[in-house]
Amino acid sequence: DAKTTQPNSMESNEEEPVHLPCNHSTISGTDYIHWYRQLPSQGPEYVIHGLTSNVNNRMASLAIAEDRKSSTLILHRATLRDAAVYYCILKGYSSASKIIFGSGTRLSIRP
Amino acid sequence: EPEVTQTPSHQVTQMGQEVILRCVPISNHLYFYWYRQILGQKVEFLVSFYNNEISEKSEIFDDQFSVERPDGSNFTLKIRSTKLEDSAMYFCASCCRRAGGDNEQFFGPGTRLTVL
Numbered sequence: 001d002a003k004t005t006q007p008n009s010m011e012s013n014e015e016e017p018v019h020l021p022c023n024h025s026t027i028s029g030t031d032y033i034h035w036y037r038q039l040p041s042q043g044p045e046y047v048i049h050g051l052t053s054n055v056n057n058r059m060a061s062l063a064i065a066e067d068r069k070s071s072t073l074i075l076h077r078a079t080l081r082d083a084a085v086y087y088c089i090l091k092g093y094s095s096a097s098k099i100i101f102g103s104g105t106r107l108s109i110r111p
Numbered sequence: 112e113p114e115v116t117q118t119p120s121h122q123v124t125q126m127g128q129e130v131i132l133r134c135v136p137i138s139n140h141l142y143f144y145w146y147r148q149i150l151g152q153k154v155e156f157l158v159s160f161y162n163n164e165i166s167e168k169s170e171i172f173d174d175q176f177s178v179e180r181p182d183g184s185n186f187t188l189k190i191r192s193t194k195l196e197d198s199a200m201y202f203c204a205s206c207c208r209r210a211g212g213d214n215e216q217f218f219g220p221g222t223r224l225t226v227l
């Protein structure tokens with residue numbers, strides 16, 4: 001499975017945008033870039049995914065580099081509830097394919 | 112909004128005992144998974160299940176583990192003879208109303224298993 005690299009931790013202020021980076025230089029052409037997050041004492045939660053184009057949903061935006069070797073998850077206006085571990089994951093298209101979680105980025109939000 | 116549910120939320124057992132962790136996946140989903148997370152560590156894949164059989168399993172999922180979908184709604188993980196190192200949070204997940212579709216996995220809240 002292709003590997004992703006994320007900073008161990010980041011801090012941001014409430015109500016400000018947050019940019020969470022991820023490097024995936026060995027991504028293959030069929031890998032989708034997925035982001036999940038895990039709030040304290042909860043199960044992982046899907047955030048967003050994309051293949052080549054930038055994606056937006058109600059939770060976040062995903063900006064994918066043209067060469068697909070990196071991506072950035074953007075939380076437009078962080079709230080205290082966004083404090084979580086954020087995982088950047090490469091995943092094949094197959095529905096059955098497992099998720100391989102790394103260590104992720106622990107995001108702290110300052111009030 | 113549909114969600115994955117798991118019972119119990121916390122299970123305490125003695126070493127060597129059998130435990131069954133239960134999950135109700137999202138209705139009409141086709142793919143089911145178990146993951147576990149030892150305290151302070153990464154979430155680890157255990158097993159995936161599709162069409163009433165195991166699709167893939169990890170090295171962790173040895174002969175002590177089994178999964179079953181007994182009645183079309185529940186999805187269970189059985190640990191035959193628990194060890195101290197089985198203590199962890201166990202997450203069930205489900206995916207996809209059609210094969211080959213968008214593959215967002217929905218996770219349950221987890222069962223905390225404590226083996227004494």
